[in-house]
Amino acid sequence: MTVERPSRVIIDNVRPEVNGGRFPVKRAAGENVVVTADIFADGHDAVAVRLLYGRAGEEALDEVPMRPLANDRWQAEFPVAEPGSYWYTIRAWIDHFKTWQRDLKKKRDAGRDLAVDLEIGAGLLEEAAAGRDPDEAAVLRSWAGLLRKPESAGHGAAFALSPELEKQMARPPASRAVVYGKKLPVLVERERAAFSSWYEIFPRSCGASSGGHGTLRECERYLPEVAGMGFDIVYLPPIHPIGKTSRKGKNNSPGAEPGDPGSPWAIGSAAGGHKSVHPDLGAPADFEHFVAEASRLGLEVALDLAFQCSPDHPYVKEHPEWFKWRPDGTIQFAENPPKAYEDIVPFDFETPAWRELWEELRSIVLFWIGKGVRVFRADNPHTKPFAFWDWLIGEVRRDHPDVLFLSEAFTRPKVMYRLAKVGFSQSYTYFTWRNTKREITEYLTELTRTEVREFFRPNFWPNTPDILPEFLQLDGRPAFVIRLALAATLGSNYGIYGPVFELGLNKAEAGKEEYLDSEKYEVRDWDREGEPRLRALIGRINRIRRENRAFHSVNNLRFYDIDNESLIAYGKTTDDLSNVVLVVVNLDPFHVQSGWVTVPVEDLGIPADQPYLVFDLISQDKYLWQGGRNYVELHPDRLPVHIFRIHKRLRRETDFDYFM
Numbered sequence: 164m165t166v167e168r169p170s171r172v173i174i175d176n177v178r179p180e181v182n183g184g185r186f187p188v189k190r191a192a193g194e195n196v197v198v199t200a201d202i203f204a205d206g207h208d209a210v211a212v213r214l215l216y217g218r219a220g221e222e223a224l225d226e227v228p229m230r231p232l233a234n235d236r237w238q239a240e241f242p243v244a245e246p247g248s249y250w251y252t253i254r255a256w257i258d259h260f261k262t263w264q265r266d267l268k269k270k271r272d273a274g275r276d277l278a279v280d281l282e283i284g285a286g287l288l289e290e291a292a293a294g295r296d297p298d299e300a301a302v303l304r305s306w307a308g309l310l311r312k313p314e315s316a317g318h319g320a321a322f323a324l325s326p327e328l329e330k331q332m333a334r335p336p337a338s339r340a341v342v343y344g345k346k347l348p349v350l351v352e353r354e355r356a357a358f359s360s361w362y363e364i365f366p367r368s369c370g371a372s373s374g375g376h377g378t379l380r381e382c383e384r385y386l387p388e389v390a391g392m393g394f395d396i397v398y399l400p401p402i403h404p405i406g407k408t409s410r411k412g413k414n415n416s417p418g419a420e421p422g423d424p425g426s427p428w429a430i431g432s433a434a435g436g437h438k439s440v441h442p443d444l445g446a447p448a449d450f451e452h453f454v455a456e457a458s459r460l461g462l463e464v465a466l467d468l469a470f471q472c473s474p475d476h477p478y479v480k481e482h483p484e485w486f487k488w489r490p491d492g493t494i495q496f497a498e499n500p501p502k503a504y505e506d507i508v509p510f511d512f513e514t515p516a517w518r519e520l521w522e523e524l525r526s527i528v529l530f531w532i533g534k535g536v537r538v539f540r541a542d543n544p545h546t547k548p549f550a551f552w553d554w555l556i557g558e559v560r561r562d563h564p565d566v567l568f569l570s571e572a573f574t575r576p577k578v579m580y581r582l583a584k585v586g587f588s589q590s591y592t593y594f595t596w597r598n599t600k601r602e603i604t605e606y607l608t609e610l611t612r613t614e615v616r617e618f619f620r621p622n623f624w625p626n627t628p629d630i631l632p633e634f635l636q637l638d639g640r641p642a643f644v645i646r647l648a649l650a651a652t653l654g655s656n657y658g659i660y661g662p663v664f665e666l667g668l669n670k671a672e673a674g675k676e677e678y679l680d681s682e683k684y685e686v687r688d689w690d691r692e693g694e695p696r697l698r699a700l701i702g703r704i705n706r707i708r709r710e711n712r713a714f715h716s717v718n719n720l721r722f723y724d725i726d727n728e729s730l731i732a733y734g735k736t737t738d739d740l741s742n743v744v745l746v747v748v749n750l751d752p753f754h755v756q757s758g759w760v761t762v763p764v765e766d767l768g769i770p771a772d773q774p775y776l777v778f779d780l781i782s783q784d785k786y787l788w789q790g791g792r793n794y795v796e797l798h799p800d801r802l803p804v805h806i807f808r809i810h811k812r813l814r815r816e817t818d819f820d821y822f823m
Contacts, residue, residue, distance in 0.1 A: 170341035172210060172255045176201040179617040180347055186584040187248070187348035188617040191357035195240040196349055202255050203235040209265060211258035211333065214239040219248035219348065228333075229253070246564045249349040256340040260287050260332040264324055271320050281319050285310040291332060303331065355395065355538075356567050356588040356620065358715040360651070360705055361465065361658025362394040363628070366402065366444055367424060368662075368687045376424065376686055379440075379449040383456050388691075389661070390460040392698060393705025397457055398465040398540055398658065400628070400683075401427040402450065404434035404441050406473020409496070409505035413685050414672065417505070426683050428469050428542065429506040431476025437527045447534070454535040465538035465569070466531055470524055470547060471497065472508050478523075479508070485520050487511045512548050521551060528559055528566075538567045541587070545572040549585050556586030569622060573630075583619040589656050594623040594649075598634050600731045600750060604722050607653055616718045623650040623657040626664055631671045631678045634752075641752035641799035643667045643697060648804040651704050652746045653733070655717045662689040665697050700781075707780045707806055713742040727758030730797070740768055743809040745777065749797035757796035762809075764791050769811050777807040 177200040179188040190196055202212050217224035229239040243249055267280050285307035292303035306328065310319045322328065369385055370377035379402070389397050405425040412419040419425060430437060440447050454464045472478055474494055478485060486508055487495035497504040510520060528539065544552060559566050570587035572579050573595075583590050597606045610621050625646035626635060635642050643664065650657040659665070663678070666689065670679040680687070708714045713735040723732040729751040736743045749756045769775050774789045782802060786793075797803050 170339070171204045171206075171208075171257055172202065172341045173204065174200055174202050174253050174255055174341065174343045177253065177343060177347070179614065180345075181584060181614070181618050184345040184347045186618060187350040189356075189588075189620065190243050190349060190351050191354050192244060192246050192351055193242075193354060194351075194357070195242050196249075196251065197238065197240040198229075198251060198253070199232070199236060199238045200229075200253055200343075201235055202229075202237045202253070204257055207262075209258045209261040210255055211261060212237050212239075212253060212255040214241060214251060215254055215342075216241045216249060216251040219250055226254075243349065243351040246351050246353050249351060250346040251349065252346050253343040254340050260284075260291070261329070263287060264329065267320065268324055271324075277320050281310045281323065284323050288332070291334075299331075350586075352567065352588055353565050355463070358655045358708075359396055359589075359622075360394045360656075360708070361396045361398050361622070361624075362389045362392070362661045363398045363400070363658060364389070364661045365400055365427070365628075365682050365687075367427075367441075368682055368689060370686065370688070376443045378443070379445045379453045383453055386457055386460050386462060388698070390462050392702040393709060395461065396463050396465050396538055396658075398538075399467065401430055401467045401469050401542075402440055402444055403427070403430045403437055404432040404439055405429050406432050406475035406506060408474040411506050411684055414679065414681060415684055423684070424686055426506060427467075428471065428683075429473040430469060430471065431473040431478065433475065433477075436472070436476050436478060438530045451534055458535070463538050464536055465540050466536045467542055468528065468539040468568075469542040470510060470527075471542075472510070473506060474508055476508075482516070482519075482523075484514055484516045485510055486514075509546065512551060521554065524551075525555055525558055528555065532559070532563055532566060537563075537565055538569070540569040540571055542571055544570050544582055544587070545574040545578050549581055552582065552587070553585040560586070580615065580619055589620045589622040592621045592623060594621065594654070595625065595627075595630055595632050598750065600728055603649070603653070603731060607720060608722070611718050611720050620656060621654050621717060623654040624659065625650050626660045628660055628663075628678070628681065628683050630676055631669060632676055635669050636671050636676075638752045639667055639669070640697070641803055642669075644700065645748060645750060645752060645799075645803050647697065647701065647704065648746070648748055648806070649731075651708055652714060652735075652744075652806060653717070653720065655715055659701075662691060665701065666691070667697060703781060704806070711742050711744055711780075711808065712737050713744045721763075723763065724761040725758045725795075727756055729754075729756040730758045730760075730795070732760045732795075734762075736767070740811075743767055743811070744780075745805070745807040745809055747795050747797065747805040747807075749799055749803035752799050752803065755796065755798045757794065759792045760795055761791045762788070762793060767809065767811065769809075773811075776810040778810065780806045780808055 181188055198214055202210060204210050212229035213226045214229050215224050215226045227239050227241055229237040232238055263284055267277065270277060270280060288303045288307040292300040295303065309322060312319065364382065364385065366379050366382040367377045369382035386397065405427060406429045410419040410423065410425040410429065412423045434442050440450050457464050479494065489495055494508050497507040497509050514520060556568055567588040568586065570582045570590040572582055573591060579590055593606060597603045609615060610619065626632065635646065671677060672679050713719065719735045721734050723734055725732040730747060730749055732747045734745045745762065747760060764771060771790055774787050777786045777788055795805060797805065
């Protein structure tokens, strides 16, 4: 029995690594993958380490040396320029030549005789030559001869320690390297997966006449406004035919009155199903025109992916095996006791015909991709199997790597995280209900400072058609500005439920976090010129986000100390510190709050005795600060937020105007 010689090198605690490599870490095109690991060996020999990486399915690879940090921790990084699937692993070995060089230098500095040591080095060169091509081997052998010349021991030592020789001997010996036992996957998506702003709008409420059902063509009239506010994704709730059976009326009442349009999420009628456009919205060609017009304005269209049906959906008659049926012969409608959704029936994902069901649902996604859609928001994905999403998203990405999926899942944390792991590009979060400094700090620390950051991309929504949070019910404009500023600057992906948020509307059903007269159940005629309008401020904040690359990431978030629990302060920087931003928000929508914020000037490369300029990107006000602690004061009725750009050096000590 032949037993291979075990390696002396240990590779452990590799990061990032999601579920032992079962799921990929996520990056956007243009980002780097930073890899760290604990790598060590017995004894005192030097260790050499390489990070290997490549495209999925390809054996050809690139490699980069890993550098030691401290306490046997090593680090390296590699770029991912294009969307697709990648992999990486680590190779390490005992580097006898580097060990020899290290010890030779110590002996030389101590004045020791080096003749024997140079002979040992020559032997290492000859050993390495045995595995090289003829030309390289000849060079290494000639260098070995130089080390053996007794008359030039001093010269030989200098040559032995030269960078040129070290570079030539940096390759791993084939029989001694150990490779980490896994090829760890990386999913790289286009930049919009990491940085985006969403605006949700119901096309049926875009009618030209008061109370009339709007069309997609009429909704196009609002696209310039959405683009003008700096959004890049316009998100449409389901645009499909709506069932009549058990149709819900205004405010989710169980009985619809004549003319009530029903919930867009009750998909399917005699007019068609998931591959059809509601006749009152227009024809399929109108949707394609809508997508084209949005694209012309720099907008992408996100479509709601609601895998559920009305009892009137053609699927119910054509494929009754895809649904659950009750003992009395009626179809099982959706329930979340005590809530009942009689107008919606879920698919039975445990049906024996599950393969056919999965294939049909995939065809829905591919159908709308064919109509120009590249972004999907999945409704209640946590009520469908994880394995289904893993398969579906993988199937779609195989041929359409530019398609993005947003998970709408206000559910248990581990369920939300699993959905992200199986492929969703972005995810809804609990931000909607995190209001105090402690709540925000603890939650964002979890999202950005733990392993969650490697696979979960948060998308912060202050409100949705389903949720009018209690904080937004407290007061008018200040509460909306506070939540807008937090959503847009804490995260790199955020969205708003469009006209409702823009107009600062906050009428709720009594005792609930739900909108009164919700647009989910009726056509609304929004007074888009009403007060308080937030359109200008939204546009300015979106412009600030676009122009300052520090806001294009969420994982660069750092919270700063500030001595007032009603104020929260945090900063973001680019890797090279060329863009440094500081945000301070008054979390109290009723009262003026002030405090002293501690800026980590040393980390930002600012000498403690050097003045620096902080420029408020919203108000255009300028302040000259010095040192770490500086005073701030925020009035909720004026503007409850500072978004500062920090300028580390002034061109002239008294010149502030050039920042304009």
